[in-house]
Amino acid sequence: MKKKALTRGIAAVLSTALLGSALITGCGKSDEKETKTSEGGKISALLIQSQNNDGLQRMFEKLEEEENIKVDAQVIPDDQYLNILQMKQASGELPDIIQYNIPHLYNYLDPETELYDFSDEAWVDELLQPEVSQVDGKQYGFPLKANSGYQCFLYNKDFFEENNLSIPETTEEFDALCQQIKEMGVSPILLASDAWVPQIWMTNGYARALGSDEAAVEMTEAVLNGEKKFSDYPEMAEVIDNLLDIKEKGYFNDDIATLSWDDAWVELSDQKGAMLMGEAFMIPSNQAMFPDTRFGVFNVPLPFDEKDQISISSYTSGFAAGKDSENIEMVKKMFAAFATPDYLNLYFEDAPGLPAFEGVEGGELPEDILELYQKHMDAGTYVTEMNLHWGSIEPVFSEKLWTYYLEALTKGNMDGKAVLDNFQADVEKYLKENAM
Amino acid sequence: MIKKKHGGYPFWLSIPAIAVYSVFVIIPIVMSLVLAFTDWNVNRWTSPSFAGLTSFIEILKDPVFMKSLFNNFLYAIATTVLKVVFGLALALALVKPFKGNTIFRTIFYLPCVLSMTVIGVLFTAILAKNGLLNNLLEMLHLTSFQREWLGQYGTAMTWIILIESWMWAGFNMFVFISGLQAIPRDYYEAASTEGASRIKQFTSITLPLIMPAITVNVTLNVAGGMKVFDIIYVLTNGGPGTDTQVLSTYGFKAFSLGYLGESSAASIILTILVIIVSFALNGFFRKREVEL
Numbered sequence: 001m002k003k004k005a006l007t008r009g010i011a012a013v014l015s016t017a018l019l020g021s022a023l024i025t026g027c028g029k030s031d032e033k034e035t036k037t038s039e040g041g042k043i044s045a046l047l048i049q050s051q052n053n054d055g056l057q058r059m060f061e062k063l064e065e066e067e068n069i070k071v072d073a074q075v076i077p078d079d080q081y082l083n084i085l086q087m088k089q090a091s092g093e094l095p096d097i098i099q100y101n102i103p104h105l106y107n108y109l110d111p112e113t114e115l116y117d118f119s120d121e122a123w124v125d126e127l128l129q130p131e132v133s134q135v136d137g138k139q140y141g142f143p144l145k146a147n148s149g150y151q152c153f154l155y156n157k158d159f160f161e162e163n164n165l166s167i168p169e170t171t172e173e174f175d176a177l178c179q180q181i182k183e184m185g186v187s188p189i190l191l192a193s194d195a196w197v198p199q200i201w202m203t204n205g206y207a208r209a210l211g212s213d214e215a216a217v218e219m220t221e222a223v224l225n226g227e228k229k230f231s232d233y234p235e236m237a238e239v240i241d242n243l244l245d246i247k248e249k250g251y252f253n254d255d256i257a258t259l260s261w262d263d264a265w266v267e268l269s270d271q272k273g274a275m276l277m278g279e280a281f282m283i284p285s286n287q288a289m290f291p292d293t294r295f296g297v298f299n300v301p302l303p304f305d306e307k308d309q310i311s312i313s314s315y316t317s318g319f320a321a322g323k324d325s326e327n328i329e330m331v332k333k334m335f336a337a338f339a340t341p342d343y344l345n346l347y348f349e350d351a352p353g354l355p356a357f358e359g360v361e362g363g364e365l366p367e368d369i370l371e372l373y374q375k376h377m378d379a380g381t382y383v384t385e386m387n388l389h390w391g392s393i394e395p396v397f398s399e400k401l402w403t404y405y406l407e408a409l410t411k412g413n414m415d416g417k418a419v420l421d422n423f424q425a426d427v428e429k430y431l432k433e434n435a436m
Numbered sequence: 437m438i439k440k441k442h443g444g445y446p447f448w449l450s451i452p453a454i455a456v457y458s459v460f461v462i463i464p465i466v467m468s469l470v471l472a473f474t475d476w477n478v479n480r481w482t483s484p485s486f487a488g489l490t491s492f493i494e495i496l497k498d499p500v501f502m503k504s505l506f507n508n509f510l511y512a513i514a515t516t517v518l519k520v521v522f523g524l525a526l527a528l529a530l531v532k533p534f535k536g537n538t539i540f541r542t543i544f545y546l547p548c549v550l551s552m553t554v555i556g557v558l559f560t561a562i563l564a565k566n567g568l569l570n571n572l573l574e575m576l577h578l579t580s581f582q583r584e585w586l587g588q589y590g591t592a593m594t595w596i597i598l599i600e601s602w603m604w605a606g607f608n609m610f611v612f613i614s615g616l617q618a619i620p621r622d623y624y625e626a627a628s629t630e631g632a633s634r635i636k637q638f639t640s641i642t643l644p645l646i647m648p649a650i651t652v653n654v655t656l657n658v659a660g661g662m663k664v665f666d667i668i669y670v671l672t673n674g675g676p677g678t679d680t681q682v683l684s685t686y687g688f689k690a691f692s693l694g695y696l697g698e699s700s701a702a703s704i705i706l707t708i709l710v711i712i713v714s715f716a717l718n719g720f721f722r723k724r725e726v727e728l
Contacts (some may be wrong), residue, residue: 083478083692090481193675195589203548255565257587257676263564395693407677410587436481 030072040068043327043334044095046085049074051099051317055347062346063337071097071331078196082108082395089114094322096331101314102133102141107391109320111140116321116328118142123339126357132316133356142335143318143356150373151204151311151385154283155275156268157294159186165274174281174301180272185252191245191409192261192272195402198386198409202278205239206386208209208305213384215384220389223424224431230420237416238304240408244416247409257410269293279313280369284352287366296368299376310376311385318356341416397423465707472700484697485505491701500678501702504686508591508706511597512661512713517599519657520650523608530609541613545606556670559599560586589679592672596680600667604660608653613615616642617650645724651721653712664709683709 047053053075060071067126076084081100085108088094094114098105109115112135119139124130133141159165163184168174191198200371210216210233222228230236246252252275253259267273269290283295299310321331337343352363376382382409390397401423408414414422476484495501526544530537547555561584561637562568570582586592591637619642627637665684668674674681674689681689687702 080692083694086478086694087481090478255584255587258564258584399689399693403675403677406675412674430693433475433477 001057010276021192025183040064040070042070042072042331043097043330045071045073045097045099045319046081046088046095047099048078048079049072049075050080052347052351055349055351058346058349059338062343063334067337069333069334085109094325096325096327097319097321097334099317102143102318102320103388104391104394105137105141105320107394108241111135111320112140115140116323116325116331118321118332118335119334121335124358126339128354128356128358129316133318140340141316141318141320141435143316144338144344145315145317146356149279149281149313149315150376150382151200151277151313152280152372153275153284153300154278155282155298156271156273156402157296157297159271160296160396168301171301171303175249178246178249179386182250186271187267187273188251188275189253189312190259190264190267190276191252191255191256192259192264192276192307193406193410194261197261197264197277198256198405199402200279201243202239202405203385203387204277205242205302205304206236207311207383208302208307208309209235209239210386211305211307211309211383211407213389216383216389223351223427224379224393226428226431227287230424231417232432234417235304237420239302240405240416240419242273242303242404244412245409246404252409256405265290266382268295279315281353283366283369285350288350296366297372299372307381309381309383310372312382313385313388316356393427393430400426448534450723450725468700468703468707471697471726472704476696476700478694478696487697492699492705493696495686495701495705500681501683503678504681504683505595507680508662508664508682508709510599511532511591511664512658514597515600515661516657518597519604519608520653522601522605523653524612524646526605526609527612527616531613541609544609548604548607550603552670554640555599555603555667556612559595559671563595581592585678586672589676592676592680596667596671599671600661600664604657608657611649611653615646619645640647644724647721647725651718652727655718656722658717659710659714662713 016099022052047056062072085100087099089109094109100110110283111117117138117140118124119137121139123142127133127139127143129143129146132146133139133143160167163283165177165180166173168177181188206215207213209218219228219233222232247256253264253267260265264273264276265286268276269292275391277300280297283297287293287295299308301308317336321328325331339357341357341360344357348355348361348363352365354365355362387394387397401419404414404419404422406414408419440584469486473486473488474484475487475490494596530541551594560567565584566568567585568583573579573582583591585595623641623645624637627641632640663684664682665688668680668685669688672680674685683702683706687699687706690696690699692704
């Protein structure tokens with residue numbers, strides 16, 4: 001009995017000690033938490049994988065170090081991003097901040113009812129192009145970059161100079177150039193298999209073939225309202241047929257079905273290919289990867305665009321915040337910090353571009369990128385890429401249409417009309433599915 | 437009292453396992469089953485309406501779904517045959533103890549512990565246009581055999597099947613080795629005394645007695661083959677175009693479009709197929725099992 005009593009006694013002492021220490025630790029933790037919350041805290045974020053996450057990470061680290069605000073980020077692959085975003089929206093679980101191309105984001109989240117209005121924040125006055133991220137004069141997004149992306153041909157300058165090749169100004173010259181390069185045993189144009197790559201030809205081409213933003217908007221509304229079909233716009237099929245014609249002439253690499261975008265750049269740098277269709281602002285980051293190669297840009301002459309326009313991608317990467325975010329004060333603090341050169345310079349450190357704010361170092365940009373842009377801005381010869389107009393049906397064009405392009409290119413089983421007829425059926429189904 | 441003493445473990449011990457299994461397996465399956473009959477999508481997240489068989493009819497009308505179904509069966513059958521044949525061959529070679537036996541067993545088992553992402557990167561590099569395989573063919577002056585291996589349906593599907601079989605043949609080998617080790621040596625000695633050839637011994641003793649191992653391997657391989665997703669995703673992502681799509685990637689794509697009802701319907705069809713095929717094969721092979 002004595003032994004039992006002793007055991008019980010020891011157990012009681014130990015339990016008391018454990019409970020006491022747990023309480024003390026618990027209190028300590030609680031105090032610590034309170035202190036941290038009063039100084040900073042945690043912001044939840046939804047990030048898209050293909051964006052400049054290294055740059056963002058540097059900004060987040062600085063924010064945590066200086067403001068004690070930690071960004072708890074969920075990074076989503078590009079092809080799943082909108083779906084996850086819509087599910088979070090539908091289930092009322094939007095994170096505090098959402099990263100995306102701001103003008104596109106407004107197609108998915110209603111700015112007025114779902115996004116926080118930052119119009120009264122001081123940083124709004126520092127924006128270089130406020131209209132790009134505003135709706136009815138209200139600031140619902142925080143842009144990192146200015147709207148200055150455009151699609152064009154990216155080429156290996158060294159290869160052109162070494163072989164006395166000139167930039168083509170007409171479709172005939174372009175054809176002759178491709179033929180000449182092909183005869184040299186080099187792929188004139190590199191095309192990668194990543195679904196988003198061939199589509200650049202079409203988002204660019206449709207806009208240029210239709211001739212103006214007004215025509216593109218009108219076409220989009222007519223098709224989405226069911227008043228017209230894509231087949232009512234034969235110039236769109238012509239854009240695809242032109243691409244298939246280039247393929248037929250053997251101007252593309254013969255491994256379209258498997259060449260990755262990254263490898264296409266390696267081949268461009270190694271002079272296994274001479275040109276590729278892309279975005280002008282892809283050059284700075286790739287220039288850093290291939291410092292021994294000089295890259296240049298030109299606007300490819302296309303048979304259906306007599307005005308020789310450039311297609312603006314209207315890409316303004318940045319953030320928006322949910323209207324009901326519980327951490328909106330911290331988000332405001334974060335955006336105020338991010339708008340300063342101290343922070344935003346970190347974003348452009350190894351990926352130069354045009355910053356959204358005054359006083360920020362966007363890094364060194366090749367002269368010809370800016371020259372081409374300015375030339376078309378001055379002449380008014382620019383249109384907005386078609387993907388922006390089609391924002392509300394983005395999942396269906398990225399999942400279906402881009403696959404059809406690849407199929408038409410790699411299997412030759414569809415012409416432009418067939419591709420668009422298939423897409424028409426997909427759009428009709430998507431609109432029916434998503435009718436509220 | 438005696439009954440209570442030997443009645444096994446108390447039920448409450450299994451509650452955590454049942455809870456986890458229910459939350460992550462049973463409930464999602466039941467929910468998928470229900471939601472497959474609705475018009476559920478991201479815009480009707482909280483208010484799906486009953487839509488009968490609409491989702492099933494929609495996907496059955498889709499040629500990509502039918503192609504995915506065909507690919508699923510092709511993949512499941514081809515990989516099962518290859519894994520079982522190579523697994524058995526390896527087991528027969530390595531069942532007898534010899535120096536280095538365990539090293540060989542480890543080497544053959546190694547592929548199935550590799551991450552699928554690693555496999556994807558590895559074989560994408562090997563099978564690329566300028567990859568190892570085409571370079572090897574060039575070195576051997578066999579340039580006419582060079583291909584864009586993952587760029588055409590036939591070669592892409594063949595390589596996916598071969599890679600999967602290479603990965604899991606080692607696992608099959610171990611199941612067969614345990615089966616082979618359970619066969620008493622007396623049977624072979626008696627057969628030898630009677631003058632039975634090696635082939636006769638294999639067909640009359642080995643094969644019937646390792647039937648339980650064959651049942652396990654075939655059932656696991658077919659069920660695994662029907663559920664395939666990762667290897668397709670990392671090697672071709674269902675391409676070129678939609679050529680190497682299977683039911684799982686089809687459901688995944690439908691999910692990406694926000695067609696959650698159709699995605700659920702595709703999952704249900706896949707689940708039903710896996711259950712039917714697994715039970716049928718299990719029944720077929722169990723009947724052929726011989727008691728030792």
